[in-house]
Amino acid sequence: MRDIPVLYIVIPCYNEANTLPVTAPLFLNKIQELIERNLVQDSSRILFVDDGSKDDTWQIISTLAKNNKYFAGIAQSRNRGHQNAVLAxxxxxxxxxxxxxxxxxxxxxxxxxxxxxxxxxxEGFDVVYGVRNDRSSDTFFKRFTAEAFYKLLRVMGVEVVFNHADYRLLSARVAEELGNFKEVNIYLRGMIPLIGFSSTEVYYERHERMAGKSHYPLTKMLELALNGITSLSIKPIRIISSIGLGVSALSFLMIIWTFVRYFQHQTVPGWASTLDIICLMGGLQLICLGVLGEYIGKIYMETKDRPRYIISKRTDNMEENNELDK
Structure with missing residues (x-):
């Protein structure tokens, strides 16, 4: 059995001025309950990460930290996205x-x-994934697309936990190893399983949002999905290579068939077949170029080696760490 740990609850926030007054007391009650039950130490904290909010989110975080020792906060210099905020x-x-x-x-x-x-x-686990036991609170569209996305990731060779988002426990040594992953294009749901160590799952029900509105529209969900696939798998490149080989083989057979028909004097001049072949090949080439371009773009961003997050502000109880760029 391990010693009673110090816990930091990491909460990314973006324009959550309407949400924090509702949920912050719930987080406070939970960490106090964990302390009272002797599951975590009294030096545990709730760490809010302001992801470049444009409303009063940072002011609320600062006030919470001044009024209660269990709250702390850091603010990014600009909006960098949910995954970067969690990493920060x-x-x-x-x-x-x-x-x-x-x-x-x-x-x-x-x-x-x-x-x-x-x-x-x-009990000895270093990673504990929070997994939804059902998606009944989602719309049919969101439920269908989410399940299809997880299945697609697995087909593409990405190791993910089904119905797990970013609700998870990490031990300090896992977080330390995560810091050694230097890529700029971050998809934590696929990166954490790559680290290894002993892991398990905890199942829970997901409720309706308590206040405010979601900051993850369909466009951002698609962007996250694309980033997850291209950041962790090269299978799309192998797929288009296989498609290219298949189309090349088919084209070669078509050429032989055309020559045979030509020498049999059975060919009929026409534009339809030519146009069909041009459209097919042109479409396949554009798709393949798009996939390759996505990977080249990722390589371009990685070679720049830019910081994945920049902290511009800290509450007083986080000030002892003065390193700004990561």
Missing amino acids: GLMESKDKCDITISIDCDGQDDLNAMNEMVKKYL
């Missing part, structure tokens, strides 16, 4: 705690699952 929180807290639990700000994920997560850590 994990990297900024990994030297201050034994475990982190990342969770969204909206209150949809069941906070009671944290109790079981910490117990699993005490």
Whole structure:
């Protein structure tokens, strides 16, 4: 059995001025409950990560941190996206705690699952995934596309946990190893399983958003899906290579057939067949160029080696760490 850990709850926030007053007390109640049950130490904290919000999110975080020792906050210099915000929180807290639990700000994920997560850590697990036991609260479209996305990732060779988002517990040594992954194009749901270490799952019900509105529209979901596939798998390139070989073989057979028909004097001049072949080949080439271009773009961004996040502000209880760029 492990010693009682110090926990940091990492919560990314983007324009959550309407949500924080509702959910912050719930997070506070949960961490106090965990302390009272002797599951985590009193030095545990709730770390909000302001992802370049344009509303009063940072002011609310600062006020929470001034009024209660369990709250802390950091702010990114600009909006960098959900995955970078989670990473920033994990990297900024990994030297201050034994475990982190990342969770969204909206209150949809069941906070009671944290109790079981910490117990699993005490049993010896280094990674505990929060997994939805059903998606009945989602619309049919979202449920269908989400399940199709997970299946597509697995087909593409990406190791992911089905119905798991970013609600998870990581031990400090897992967070330390995550820091050694230097890629700029981040997809944590696929990166965490690559680290290894002992892992398990905790199942929970996901509720409706408590306040505010979602900042993850369909366009951002598609962008995340594309980033997840191209950042962690080269299978699309192999697929288009296979398609290219197949089309080349088919074209070669068509050429032989055309010559045979020509010498049999059975060919009829026409534009339809020519046009069909041009359209088919042109479409395939554009698709293949698009996939290759996506990977080349990823390589371009990686070679720049830009910082994945930049912290511009910290609450007083986070000021001892003065390293700005990661």
